[in-house]
Amino acid sequence: MKDIRKVYYPDIVAIKSATFSLLEGEIHAIAGENGAGKTTLMKVLFGLEKPDKGEIFFKGEKTSIHSPTDAMRRGIGMVHQHFMLLDNMTVADNIVLGMEPKKHGLYDYIKACDLTEELGKRFDMAIDPRLKISQLTVGMKQKVEIMKVLAREAKIIILDEPTAVLTPQETKELFHQLKLLKKDNFTIIIITHKLREIKEICDRVTIMKSGSIIDTFDVDKISVEEISKRMVGYDFDLSNEKSKLRPGEIILDVNNVSLEVDGKKRLDNISFSIRERQVLGVVGVEGNGQKELSDVLNGEINSFTGDIYIDGVSLKGMKVLDIRDRGIAYIPEDRMKDGANLNGNIFESAIALKSKDKAYRKGMFLKVKKLDDFTGDLIDDYGVKCNSKYDIVKSLSGGNIQKIVSAREIFEAKRILIANQPTRGIDIGAVMTLHEKIKKLQSEDKGILLISSDLKEIYDLAESVIVLYEGKIVARIDDIKEVSEEQLGRYMLGIDKMQEEAVL
Amino acid sequence: MNSFWDLFSSVNFYVTIISLATPLIFASMAALISNKAGVVNISIEGTMLVSALVGAIFSTLFNSAIMGILFACLAGVFLGYIFALSTIKLRTNEILVGIALNILAAGLVVFIIYALTGNKSDYSSVPLKTISIPLLRDIPIIGEIFFNSLNLLVYLAIVIVIVMSFFLKKTVLGIRIRSVGMNAKAVDSIGVDSEKVKIIALLIAGGLAGLGGAYMSIGFMSSFNTGMIAGRGFIGLAAEAIGAGIPYVTALFAVVFGLVNAFSLTAQTITGINIPYELLNTLPYVVTIIGLVVFAVIKKRRNKNNV
Amino acid sequence: MKKTLIDFFKIKGFSLQKFIFESLKTIMAILIAYLIAIIIILFVSDNPSESIYWFIIGPFSNIMEFGELIKKAVPLMFAGIAACVIVKANQFNLFTEGAFYIGGLAAALIAIYIKLPAVLAVIAALVGGGIVAALFGYIPSKLKSSLNVNEFVSSIMLNFIVLWIGVYLISNVVIDEVSGDTATKIIPEISKLKVLISGTNITYGLLIVIGIIILVKIFFSRTLPGYEIKMTGDNQRFAKFSGINVERRVVMAQVLGIFIAGVGGAAEILSNYHRFNWKTLPGFGFDGFMVTIIAKNKPLFVPLAALFIGYLRAGADLMAFNSDVAQEVVAIIQGVIILLIASERFFSSSFFKRLLDNYKERRNHKRMDVMKNE
Numbered sequence A: 001m002k003d004i005r006k007v008y009y010p011d012i013v014a015i016k017s018a019t020f021s022l023l024e025g026e027i028h029a030i031a032g033e034n035g036a037g038k039t040t041l042m043k044v045l046f047g048l049e050k051p052d053k054g055e056i057f058f059k060g061e062k063t064s065i066h067s068p069t070d071a072m073r074r075g076i077g078m079v080h081q082h083f084m085l086l087d088n089m090t091v092a093d094n095i096v097l098g099m100e101p102k103k104h105g106l107y108d109y110i111k112a113c114d115l116t117e118e119l120g121k122r123f124d125m126a127i128d129p130r131l132k133i134s135q136l137t138v139g140m141k142q143k144v145e146i147m148k149v150l151a152r153e154a155k156i157i158i159l160d161e162p163t164a165v166l167t168p169q170e171t172k173e174l175f176h177q178l179k180l181l182k183k184d185n186f187t188i189i190i191i192t193h194k195l196r197e198i199k200e201i202c203d204r205v206t207i208m209k210s211g212s213i214i215d216t217f218d219v220d221k222i223s224v225e226e227i228s229k230r231m232v233g234y235d236f237d238l239s240n241e242k243s244k245l246r247p248g249e250i251i252l253d254v255n256n257v258s259l260e261v262d263g264k265k266r267l268d269n270i271s272f273s274i275r276e277r278q279v280l281g282v283v284g285v286e287g288n289g290q291k292e293l294s295d296v297l298n299g300e301i302n303s304f305t306g307d308i309y310i311d312g313v314s315l316k317g318m319k320v321l322d323i324r325d326r327g328i329a330y331i332p333e334d335r336m337k338d339g340a341n342l343n344g345n346i347f348e349s350a351i352a353l354k355s356k357d358k359a360y361r362k363g364m365f366l367k368v369k370k371l372d373d374f375t376g377d378l379i380d381d382y383g384v385k386c387n388s389k390y391d392i393v394k395s396l397s398g399g400n401i402q403k404i405v406s407a408r409e410i411f412e413a414k415r416i417l418i419a420n421q422p423t424r425g426i427d428i429g430a431v432m433t434l435h436e437k438i439k440k441l442q443s444e445d446k447g448i449l450l451i452s453s454d455l456k457e458i459y460d461l462a463e464s465v466i467v468l469y470e471g472k473i474v475a476r477i478d479d480i481k482e483v484s485e486e487q488l489g490r491y492m493l494g495i496d497k498m499q500e501e502a503v504l
Numbered sequence B: 001m002n003s004f005w006d007l008f009s010s011v012n013f014y015v016t017i018i019s020l021a022t023p024l025i026f027a028s029m030a031a032l033i034s035n036k037a038g039v040v041n042i043s044i045e046g047t048m049l050v051s052a053l054v055g056a057i058f059s060t061l062f063n064s065a066i067m068g069i070l071f072a073c074l075a076g077v078f079l080g081y082i083f084a085l086s087t088i089k090l091r092t093n094e095i096l097v098g099i100a101l102n103i104l105a106a107g108l109v110v111f112i113i114y115a116l117t118g119n120k121s122d123y124s125s126v127p128l129k130t131i132s133i134p135l136l137r138d139i140p141i142i143g144e145i146f147f148n149s150l151n152l153l154v155y156l157a158i159v160i161v162i163v164m165s166f167f168l169k170k171t172v173l174g175i176r177i178r179s180v181g182m183n184a185k186a187v188d189s190i191g192v193d194s195e196k197v198k199i200i201a202l203l204i205a206g207g208l209a210g211l212g213g214a215y216m217s218i219g220f221m222s223s224f225n226t227g228m229i230a231g232r233g234f235i236g237l238a239a240e241a242i243g244a245g246i247p248y249v250t251a252l253f254a255v256v257f258g259l260v261n262a263f264s265l266t267a268q269t270i271t272g273i274n275i276p277y278e279l280l281n282t283l284p285y286v287v288t289i290i291g292l293v294v295f296a297v298i299k300k301r302r303n304k305n306n307v
Numbered sequence C: 001m002k003k004t005l006i007d008f009f010k011i012k013g014f015s016l017q018k019f020i021f022e023s024l025k026t027i028m029a030i031l032i033a034y035l036i037a038i039i040i041i042l043f044v045s046d047n048p049s050e051s052i053y054w055f056i057i058g059p060f061s062n063i064m065e066f067g068e069l070i071k072k073a074v075p076l077m078f079a080g081i082a083a084c085v086i087v088k089a090n091q092f093n094l095f096t097e098g099a100f101y102i103g104g105l106a107a108a109l110i111a112i113y114i115k116l117p118a119v120l121a122v123i124a125a126l127v128g129g130g131i132v133a134a135l136f137g138y139i140p141s142k143l144k145s146s147l148n149v150n151e152f153v154s155s156i157m158l159n160f161i162v163l164w165i166g167v168y169l170i171s172n173v174v175i176d177e178v179s180g181d182t183a184t185k186i187i188p189e190i191s192k193l194k195v196l197i198s199g200t201n202i203t204y205g206l207l208i209v210i211g212i213i214i215l216v217k218i219f220f221s222r223t224l225p226g227y228e229i230k231m232t233g234d235n236q237r238f239a240k241f242s243g244i245n246v247e248r249r250v251v252m253a254q255v256l257g258i259f260i261a262g263v264g265g266a267a268e269i270l271s272n273y274h275r276f277n278w279k280t281l282p283g284f285g286f287d288g289f290m291v292t293i294i295a296k297n298k299p300l301f302v303p304l305a306a307l308f309i310g311y312l313r314a315g316a317d318l319m320a321f322n323s324d325v326a327q328e329v330v331a332i333i334q335g336v337i338i339l340l341i342a343s344e345r346f347f348s349s350s351f352f353k354r355l356l357d358n359y360k361e362r363r364n365h366k367r368m369d370v371m372k373n374e
Helices: A038-045 A068-073 A091-096 A109-123 A138-151 A168-183 A195-201 A224-232 A290-298 A320-325 A335-339 A346-350 A368-382 A398-412 A428-443 A455-461 A485-492 B004-008 B011-036 B044-062 B065-089 B094-117 B142-147 B152-170 B172-182 B184-189 B194-220 B232-242 B247-269 B277-281 B283-306 C002-011 C016-044 C048-056 C063-088 C096-113 C118-147 C151-173 C205-222 C224-234 C236-241 C246-272 C284-294 C299-322 C329-341 C349-373
Strands: A002-008 A012-018 A027-032 A053-058 A061-063 A076-079 A156-160 A187-192 A204-209 A212-218 A250-261 A264-275 A279-283 A305-310 A328-331 A416-420 A447-451 A464-469 A472-477 B122-124 B223-225
Touching (some): A012 A038, A012 A053, A027 A038, A027 A195, A038 A156, A038 A187, A068 A076, A076 A138, A091 A109, A091 A138, A109 A138, A109 A168, A138 A156, A138 A168, A168 A195, A187 A195, A195 A224, A212 A224, A224 A485, A250 A290, A264 A290, A264 A305, A264 A472, A279 A455, A290 A328, A290 A447, A320 A328, A328 A398, A335 A398, A335 C236, A346 A368, A346 A398, A368 A398, A368 A428, A398 A416, A398 A428, A416 A428, A428 A447, A428 A455, A447 A455, A472 A485, B004 B247, B011 B044, B011 B142, B011 B152, B011 B172, B011 B232, B011 B247, B044 B094, B044 B122, B044 B223, B044 B232, B065 B094, B094 B122, B094 C284, B094 C329, B152 B172, B152 B194, B152 B247, B172 B184, B172 B194, B194 B232, B232 B247, B232 C151, B247 B277, B247 B283, B277 B283, B277 C151, C016 C048, C063 C096, C063 C205, C063 C224, C063 C246, C063 C284, C063 C299, C096 C118, C096 C151, C096 C246, C096 C284, C118 C151, C118 C246, C205 C299, C224 C236, C236 C246, C246 C284, C284 C299, C284 C329, C299 C329
Parallel strands (some): A012 A212, A027 A187, A027 A204, A156 A187, A279 A447, A279 A464, A416 A447
Antiparallel strands (some): A002 A012, A002 A053, A053 A061, A204 A212, A250 A264, A464 A472, B122 B223
């Protein structure tokens, strides 16, 4: 693949320019943080996305891949991160979908089962073809996805974050499988951020960061630390003056919270607290429990064990509105779907919380002028670039939308602000504005939970940090400045784990 | 004047039940296959209306009930195609397309009748003859009901329920239709065009709705009138929802509806019941709402238990 | 002057480009629909040019006809604003149809059997019609919000139920034995809506509906419940996230809309009928949804959309009266218009982009073929 570029409307550059090559018979890792562009690049290879620029060469010949069918014809198969399976149908049904065997014009289910069993024998992946997908474990579901690809005679297999949902045992099985395939001269691409695994089975690794390819390395010639450094690190400048605020009383207290979803523990015995004037950072590679933590804190998920207290009052079982009334504001991770009304105008998204405030309305009538001024202040204060307060939100850039969402929440945060990936994918100017506002909030005796996979941001804003890995807190850090970047990376990637003695 | 027993023991009553269930079976099967493909097909009512008229017209044109049925079915397929194009290719909200097609149908039928006859509400047809099967018709009671009083479309409806069940499970197309309804993305990802599959499903649905319309003007009555569908297309949707996608259960509700409808038509003759016929006419609709509510409550309880 | 006008609109979030684009889309849809209708008329009519004249020019030919146009538009405005409120919450409760019916009946009965002084009598009949309708309309809305029962089907069932109840009442219970007609007694003059503009049949109903439309506009742009309904309709996840009680708002929007439809039915009966004698559903319910679609769901555009449909109907009536084409041809136009206007892809930016892409691809293939041959 040469010089590939992909821009999503209106201004999200998923891939700036990517060039890399794949050797036959190797297991090649594409590593990088979330948003680095790895999945997009592979989607281009598999024909699910069309690149805006660039070329693909197959065995020296220039080709273009317009659709998954094209890709499959060339022997490329993809196992997606979110399974594309039909839950109510059997393993055999799913595997032969699109190439169903027929007998007298009717679907030959028996032949489908036979095919599945043959496949299973050939590649040592036996699964009872008559089981329904809904009855399978996640590991088995993934096997089915791989068998789907093999059934179509793929020679190049792309796996997107295959171990994200697997238990360690299942991961071992998967790797065994992949090694067997490699022996059979299959070429495998693994999209991942799990370093240990890269080291374990890959031959070469290509590292991507922020839409560009950093470089390709032979795995046995590079250390884990060096990969992690290129993947997550950056050259940060510690001369940044951090506020010398001393934390005060505990506002939010999280006590032994655990959450199990679909048999897997998404949160495992989480305990921490947030104090006044404290910014607590939560770091970790995305997918290690951050989403579940914020869902539990804002009232979206109520089925957790353990308890959460704000100013001494238990939050368990409370509705979203009540939790907000208690003083918790929340910048959501999915700002487009949860944070704003894309089809409406800025005014409407900005006043979502203030509209309930008695000071801004007379009975059921909104004090429109006052809310208007509020919106105007918000726009000016945060430097939202727009033509008017009534611009349709959809037409703004991602950064500006996030400014509106964050501004609204920060204004409303009376005790705690939970910021989940607040500056992901937005421009430097917007980032600096938001950081400034968060620091101001901190100085106003509020507490802030900052969930972020951007280490620079964590270093800039937070002092105390907890590291999440597979739903557990694997490290509690009092002062992030005292931990080296390498060490932090090792915590994040599950290589190291702090002993449980320090309590925040 | 009869008593309850007289009513329930009369052969005619059961024949009426089956006759009234038949259009519902067609409508609900149309709704079923649309739903399997993941589409809420609001246009069944309008399709049935137009097809009923087309059937009546062509049956008199060719002086053959069968020809009428054939053209009605084709009209249904055509309208199904328009629905498919609008919702899938033009991406119009399904409900709005349904409203548009129903308005269109209501006006279109009056327009056509007027253009052809100068009156504005009725059009006669060549009705379907009752089929009488020798030997089987001599079986006591059952024979009289099932083999001496029904017409071709009724038998066709029953066959369609069986075929539908078989089609969805055992044919490649049926499986693909179900797959598209379950997870269209999964289907696209292995190279099968989910849009094309949906369109085929809607064409089949249109044809079934067409047969339902044909039954009303050719099989059940011997003429078309503009109010004859009376919501059956929508009740078909409700039947499909209650039947939870299982053809036999859906057909069962159709029979229940037939029962209630038959009862509301004949209850007036029962001594002791003095309910006026207008209020009796509300029964089928009330039962449908109750059915939907009961089904929703059951679904809610089941979801609560699963979490 | 021109610059400040543009600035003024810019402040209100008005985009000239977008407005022109959207209007073009509506106009294109209407033109295509008319084209289809004209083709049909050419087919069907023995004297197509006369038919088309009456259809298109007819309603403007004199004051009386123009008055007919407006008179036809009034119930459409009621139905349209009712549907607008419901669609703002992204619901599709079609009981507006039954609401019109039962609202009219209730108003007639109140007027006949409850003696009140002048203005009070009219108000009681109108509001009473709305309340009765709303009571019925509450059922499908609550079923939707609590049990997630599809409000479309349940509301249509309710339409039939309410119709039969009404027919029963006017055939048996409140029938005017003297006249022998299947209808109520004569509605007392004191309760009727008087003519507004002499020389026409336009009554005070017009003022009432315009008043309601203005109230609805204020409701949505200046009140908290109106705002919350809008947010619920636009993005339920966002609404929930902001703490809005989505279930309550969903019910509220539907009940309000049904109430308005009930008042509309009442106004229609009190304006134009001596007795209540409807034996079938009047058809305004579905029409209302069509009006609000053409009005892009904006309250202030509803009268315009209603006037357009009124014009359409008046023209069809004149054509039917003066030539040999049935007035139902409008149904065809209406159906096509809805299909095209409500389509996301018709005449949208992606529509043109795809046309462009298709063209580019075809050119590329030709080029590749040429290259292959070389």
